[in-house]
Amino acid sequence: MKRRVMLDYSLGEGWLARWLDGLRDGKAVASTCATCDETQFPPLRVCPTCRQRSDGWRTLGGGATVQFRTNGSDGDIAMVRFDGASNACIARAEALPQGATRCALATSPDDRPFLALKAESET
Amino acid sequence: MVLVIGAAQTLFNRRRDGSSFRDWACEAFDAALAMSGIDRADIDALIVASESDFFTLQLNPASILVQDLGLCGAQTLRVEGGGATGQLAVHAGVERILSGRARHVAVVGVDPSASALAGDSIRELYGYSFDFWTDGLCGVTATGLYALSWQAFAARHGGTGADLNAVTVKNRENALLNPNAHLPRQHDPAEFATSPMIASPYCRLHCSPLSDGAAVLILSSPDAAPDIRRKTAPRISGIGAASDLPGLGHRADPGAFSAKTMAAGRAMTMAGISISSIAVAEVYDAYAGAELQAVAALGLAKDPVRAFRDGEFAPEGRCPVNLSGGLMGQGAPVGATGVGQTATCALMLEGRYHAGLQPNAPLGHALADTHGGVGTTCAVTTLSAGASA
Numbered sequence: 047m048k049r050r051v052m053l054d055y056s057l058g059e060g061w062l063a064r065w066l067d068g069l070r071d072g073k074a075v076a077s078t079c080a081t082c083d084e085t086q087f088p089p090l091r092v093c094p095t096c097r098q099r100s101d102g103w104r105t106l107g108g109g110a111t112v113q114f115r116t117n118g119s120d121g122d123i124a125m126v127r128f129d130g131a132s133n134a135c136i137a138r139a140e141a142l143p144q145g146a147t148r149c150a151l152a153t154s155p156d157d158r159p160f161l162a163l164k165a166e167s168e169t
Numbered sequence: 170m171v172l173v174i175g176a177a178q179t180l181f182n183r184r185r186d187g188s189s190f191r192d193w194a195c196e197a198f199d200a201a202l203a204m205s206g207i208d209r210a211d212i213d214a215l216i217v218a219s220e221s222d223f224f225t226l227q228l229n230p231a232s233i234l235v236q237d238l239g240l241c242g243a244q245t246l247r248v249e250g251g252g253a254t255g256q257l258a259v260h261a262g263v264e265r266i267l268s269g270r271a272r273h274v275a276v277v278g279v280d281p282s283a284s285a286l287a288g289d290s291i292r293e294l295y296g297y298s299f300d301f302w303t304d305g306l307c308g309v310t311a312t313g314l315y316a317l318s319w320q321a322f323a324a325r326h327g328g329t330g331a332d333l334n335a336v337t338v339k340n341r342e343n344a345l346l347n348p349n350a351h352l353p354r355q356h357d358p359a360e361f362a363t364s365p366m367i368a369s370p371y372c373r374l375h376c377s378p379l380s381d382g383a384a385v386l387i388l389s390s391p392d393a394a395p396d397i398r399r400k401t402a403p404r405i406s407g408i409g410a411a412s413d414l415p416g417l418g419h420r421a422d423p424g425a426f427s428a429k430t431m432a433a434g435r436a437m438t439m440a441g442i443s444i445s446s447i448a449v450a451e452v453y454d455a456y457a458g459a460e461l462q463a464v465a466a467l468g469l470a471k472d473p474v475r476a477f478r479d480g481e482f483a484p485e486g487r488c489p490v491n492l493s494g495g496l497m498g499q500g501a502p503v504g505a506t507g508v509g510q511t512a513t514c515a516l517m518l519e520g521r522y523h524a525g526l527q528p529n530a531p532l533g534h535a536l537a538d539t540h541g542g543v544g545t546t547c548a549v550t551t552l553s554a555g556a557s558a
Contacts, residue, residue: 049226062302086419088303094414114324114423116316118366120292123313125321125418134418136314138307160307 064103065089069160072153074106074128087131088161106130108151109166115139124149124163137161170404171263173552174273175205175387176512181351181380181500183283190225191237193383194279197505198238201275201385201512206399212387213271214244218258218278218504220251223294224285234277244271251298251541252455253410254278255384255507256548259537260408262388272393278508279383282501291379299542300415311543312376312456316368318417318543319458321424328461328474333375334361336457337497339483344494346525351380351500375457380500384509400556403518405511406442406534407551409435415545426466426544433467433538436549442534444468447488447551449517449528450536451510454495463538464490467549484526492517492526510537511550518554 059066065088068075077089077100084093085104093100110126113134117123124139126149141164142149152164177200179193202209215238217231227233231245244265248258255278262274282291295311296304304314322328337356344350356374364372388405411431417423437443444467452467454460461473469488470476482490493499493513496506514535516522533554540547 051226066302088300088416090414090419094419114317114320116313116320116368116371118312118368118371120310120313120368121308123307123309123317123368125317125423127418133416134423135416136304136307136309136317136418138309158306161303162307 061091062089066159068105069154070156072108072151074108074151076104076106076131078102078104084132085130086133087128088135110149110151110163112147112149126163135161137163139163141165170391170406171266172389172391172402172404173386173515174207174389174399174402175201175385176515177201177204178349178384178505178509178512179382180349181382181502181505181509184381185284190279190281190381190383191233193381194234194277195237197383197385198275198277201387205387207273207387209239212240212243212273212275214246214262214265214274215240216258216262216265216274216276217245217247218255218276218508219247220249220254220280220503221294224281238275238277240275250546250548252453252503253507253539253541253546253548254504255509256511256537256539256550257410257507259386259405259508259511259550260410260548262386263405263408266388266390272390274388276386276388276508277383278385278505280502280504281381282379282503283381303416310368312368312371314417314543315456315459316371318423318462319370319456321422322458322462322465323424325422325424326465326474328458330370332461332474332477333370333457334358336454336460336477337374340454340491340495340497343484343492343526344498347494347499347523350494350498351378352498353494371456377455377496377501380502382500382502382505384505384512386508386512386515401519402555403515404553404555405550406553407436407438407440409433409437409439410548411435412547413545415542417543424462426462426540426547428547429463429466429538429540429544429549430468432547432549436551440551440553442551446534447536448532448534449492449514450488450490450538451493451495451513452490452538453540454491454497455501457497460490460495462544466544467536467538489528507537507539507548510539511552514552518552
């Protein structure tokens, strides 16, 4: 039995809209917690340290340091920490030279905002 | 405590025989029911573990399985928790009995994870197992995230590619004696060098297969119908679950399965035992390195890599891990995986497991460990041998 289902989703972006808009503009928009001075990128609605509601937004510089990187047929992915962030994040790294330890946020397409990296010298 | 009076699973593999997930659920249920010695009418509740309606193309799968299994009238519940789906369903069944809402519960884990969809579709769907808004949108796969987590673990604990190969060899060789296994293999070490790289350092051989299949447990209250209970029926002595932040980068240590440590602690506190009591363990080895990460998180060894290299988790070791072959060798029909792990432990504790894999010495306690995401949704179950086993 064969059955084909095609699904076209329209997803509201909710409280993450500021972060997603930042990716579309090539800006690293992070959430902040005044209580414990944490900056989360990607943002978290509740600070993982003090469990208080994150209370603001901050645009980071956009530079980042590579912590771990993997590549193969499933693509080129890195775990990086953006300057000024309290945490690391996962990002696509195809445009980043192998062996690079520094990188920067690339601009995303409007219809699919996602974290992608480029060489830091391109900033 | 809760008795396991029936335990069975189907072959885990990629079905090419035209059968459906409904057939597999019935096959495993009939076998477990026959082992239990109770009748369909005795079953008060059906708990269904099924990870994704995208695989079955059936919303509310419990509503059709209660019909196929002849259990209409029973309470039904469908459980989903990513890779932990099956183990969380076991927990739900245990809780039904401990709360007094049911005397006998059937826990049915089933998924057509291998044959229903093409590989690219499955890969995309599993990308949504993580935070879609962050990781999913960037197109990262499960293999990519596990690879990054392993790198963080290896940086701290010293694991190497040779360890990944050795875990793979161990589990697939264990599977050679498991007639229900998807990938029973004896790997030549040279195979690893030519296996396609999926997400470094994970090559294809380091990845568990997605499988079709089902597993079923029949759980019973010790107070229910004493004439039908075998004295040797093993007990579920502890259940524990916990969660972590889904984003690896948000965690203090992206290589540590911290929620698994919490889940195991909760299960063992409930059971009143320590990890040193565990004689055999079925742990969640979706990838070769994940087994060592799980061993570390569960506390099965202070130096997990050294202990593995010393053979402590080999079939003849101090605490054999994944005698069934684990996900790497036995396979992974996701909803059935955790139910199958618990069934494996129960059968071993009662001395009913496959010849050649059944430990020779009587066993006291066993542990089944599963997680969804990369150690995000964690569920651990401890089992103890029956009084006369």
